Amino acid sequence: MKVQPARLDPKGRKWRLMTHAPMSAPDNMAVDEALVKSHAEGVSLPVLRLYRWEPPGLSFGYFQSFSREVDPENCQKRAIDWVRRMTGGRAVLHQHELTYAVILHTKLLPGSVMATYRALSEALVRGFKGLGLDAELASGPAPTSASRSVGSAACFDSATPFELVVQGRKVVGSAQGRQHGVLLQHGSVPLQLDRDAIVDCLNLGSPSRRRAVRRTLENKAISLSEALGRPVEFDETARALAQGFRDQFRLCWVEEDLTLKETASVRTLSKEKYASENWNQAIK
Numbered sequence: 241m242k243v244q245p246a247r248l249d250p251k252g253r254k255w256r257l258m259t260h261a262p263m264s265a266p267d268n269m270a271v272d273e274a275l276v277k278s279h280a281e282g283v284s285l286p287v288l289r290l291y292r293w294e295p296p297g298l299s300f301g302y303f304q305s306f307s308r309e310v311d312p313e314n315c316q317k318r319a320i321d322w323v324r325r326m327t328g329g330r331a332v333l334h335q336h337e338l339t340y341a342v343i344l345h346t347k348l349l350p351g352s353v354m355a356t357y358r359a360l361s362e363a364l365v366r367g368f369k370g371l372g373l374d375a376e377l378a379s380g381p382a383p384t385s386a387s388r389s390v391g392s393a394a395c396f397d398s399a400t401p402f403e404l405v406v407q408g409r410k411v412v413g414s415a416q417g418r419q420h421g422v423l424l425q426h427g428s429v430p431l432q433l434d435r436d437a438i439v440d441c442l443n444l445g446s447p448s449r450r451r452a453v454r455r456t457l458e459n460k461a462i463s464l465s466e467a468l469g470r471p472v473e474f475d476e477t478a479r480a481l482a483q484g485f486r487d488q489f490r491l492c493w494v495e496e497d498l499t500l501k502e503t504a505s506v507r508t509l510s511k512e513k514y515a516s517e518n519w520n521q522a523i524k
Contacts, residue, residue, distance in 0.1 A: 243352070243354045243355050243358055243401070243402070244355060244358075245351075245355060245356075245358040245359035245362055246349050246350060246351030246352075246355040246356045246358070246359045247349075247351075247359070248348060248349050248359070248489045249347070249348045249349070249350075251348065252286055252344065252345070252348030252349065253489060253490055253491050253492055254285055254286075254491070254492045254494060255285055255286045255287060255288055255485075255491050255492075255493060255494065256284065256285045256286070256287045256288070256493075256494050256495075256496055257287075257288055257482055257493040257494065257495050258275075258287060258288070258289040258290070258291075258495075258496070258497065258498075259289075259290045259291070259478050259482075260289065260290070260291040260292075261292070262291070262292040262293060262294030263291065263292075263293065263294065264293070264294065264295070264297070264321060264510075265293060265297030265298075265299065265321040265322065265323035265334075265514070266321075266323055266510040266511075266513075266514035266515040267506065267510045267514075268291060268293060268297070268323075268339070269299070269323050269324075269325060269326065269509075269510075269514045270505075270506045270507075270508075270509035270510035270513070270514050271289070271291075271498070271502075271506050272289065272326065272341045272343070272424060272426070273326060273505075273509050273513075274498070274502045274505040274506045274509060275287050275289065275341075275343050275498075275502065276326075276343050276419055276420065276422050276424050277420070277505065278499070278501075278502055279343050279344070279345060279422050280345070280419070280420035280421060280422045284499075284502075285494060286342075286343060286344040286345070286348065287341070287342070287343040287344075288340065288341075288342055288481075288482065288485050289340065289341040289342075289343070290338060290339070290340055290478045290481065290482070291338075291339050291341070292334075292337070292338065292339065292474060293321075293334040293335070293339070295319050295320065295321055296318075296319070296320045296321070296333065296334060296335040296437075297320060297321040297322065297323055297333075297334045298310065298315060298320055298321070298322040298323075298331055298332070298333050298334070298441045299322070299323050299324070299325045299331065299332050299334060299426075300322065300323075300324055300325065300330070300331040300332075301324075301325060301327065301328045301329040301330055301331070301415060302324060302325055302326060302327060302328050302417060303328055303523070304324075304330065304331065304523065305523045306322075306324070306520060306521045306522075306523060307443070307521070308443060309330075309331060309442060309443055310322055310331070310441065310442065310443055311440065311441055311442055311443045311444075314440040314441055315440075315441050317440075318437060318440060318441070320333070320335075320437070320441055322441075322520065323514050323520060324514075324519055324520045324522070325415065325417075325426060326417050326419065326424060327415040327416055327417035327424060327425070327426045328415050328416070328417060329413070329414070329415025329426075330413075330415075331441070331442060332413050332428045333434070333437055333438045333441055334428060335432075335434055335437060336430065336431050336432035336433075336434065336463075337428055337429055337430045337431055337432075338428075338429045338431065338474050338477045338478060338481070339426065339427065339428055339429070340364075340426070340427045340429065340481060341424060341425070341426050341427075342360055342423070342424070342425045342485075343422060343423075343424055344422065344423055345421055345422050345423075346418065346421055346422065346423055347421065349423070353416055353418075353423075354401065354402065356416070356423055356425075357402050357414070357416055357425070358377065358402040359488075360414075360425055361377055361402045361403065361404060361412075361414070362377070362488055363481075363484050363485045363487075363488035363489065364404055364412060364427070364481065364484060365377065365404065365484070366483075366484035366485075366487050366488050367480045367481035367482075367483060367484025367485065368404070368406075368411075368480065368484070369484070370479075370480035370483050370484060371464065371468065371472065371476070371477065371480045372468060373406060373411075373464070373467055373468055374406070375404040375405065375406050375411060375412075376404070376405055376406070377401075377402045377403070377404065377405075378400065378401055378402060378403045378404070378405045378410070379401060406462055406467045407462065407467065409459070409460055409461055409462035409467075410460055410461050410462070411429070411430070411461075411462050411463070411464065411467060412427050412428065412429050413427065413428045414426065414427035414428075415427075429464065429477060429481070430461075430463040430464065431463060431464050431465055431472050431473070431474065431477065432463050432465050432466075433457070433461060433462070433463040433466070435454055435457040435458060435461070436454070438457060439453055439454050439457070464477065
């Protein structure tokens with residue numbers, strides 16, 4: 241797929257860098273939405289947020305069906321939460337990993353979803369180089385409804401154009417959404433992969449189907465620790481990715497936490513939206 245990466249406007253080179261302690265699934269999604277609203281209102285700089293989930297959480301795409309694609313009974317047995325994202329894409333188990341979120345007005349990074357996706361992926365490539373890992377952008381046609389129908393609900397069972405691959409296996413799963421003129425791109429960077437847990441959390445039907453998806457994940461997905469042949473920790477990965485984004489876009493970091501207004505918004509969004517059945521089970 242021939243798509244030129246979008247170029248960041250020089251006016252948008254000052255970003256907030258936020259590295260957060262582990263939060264619950266509803267809280268994490270609420271923080272990202274609160275930051276989108278702040279940036280859309282012009283009271284916040286663009287954001288690179290790096291974070292974790294506690295307890296582990298299964299996030300599924302905005303357009304996915306809860307009942308068709310999530311196995312809540314197995315999630316409960318494994319003490320794994322679930323939450324619907326603002327972004328599209330497929331289900332991701334956030335367990336032994338780093339999640340990144342980029343929040344950036346489209347006027348600062350104009351272009352199509354794929355053009356901006358590629359630009360952000362190239363920043364991730366730079367970050368991985370800092371870890372000693374040579375990752376590449378996946379190529380090939382964009383997914384269609386037909387190709388999705390033969391896959392599973394799991395994000396890591398295949399790589400779409402401009403996602404990162406190592407040794408031909410997917411190492412980052414990302415999804416983008418846009419609201420109020422602001423793009424939000426989420427991405428999961430697995431430090432380790434528990435493929436059995438991923439399969440358990442998804443509503444895959446028959447045991448044979450579960451075994452097939454498990455084999456696909458073995459062949460098509462890889463963690464940072466597997467790729468590098470050594471344990472990789474969150475803090476090391478966070479530093480490398482921050483440096484990758486800084487180098488890619490020539491950024492100036494402003495390290496600051498949530499404002500009082502954002503914190504209040506997070507509390508409301510977490511309780512009334514992301515922890516609610518109305519949101520999470522909206523598409524049956």
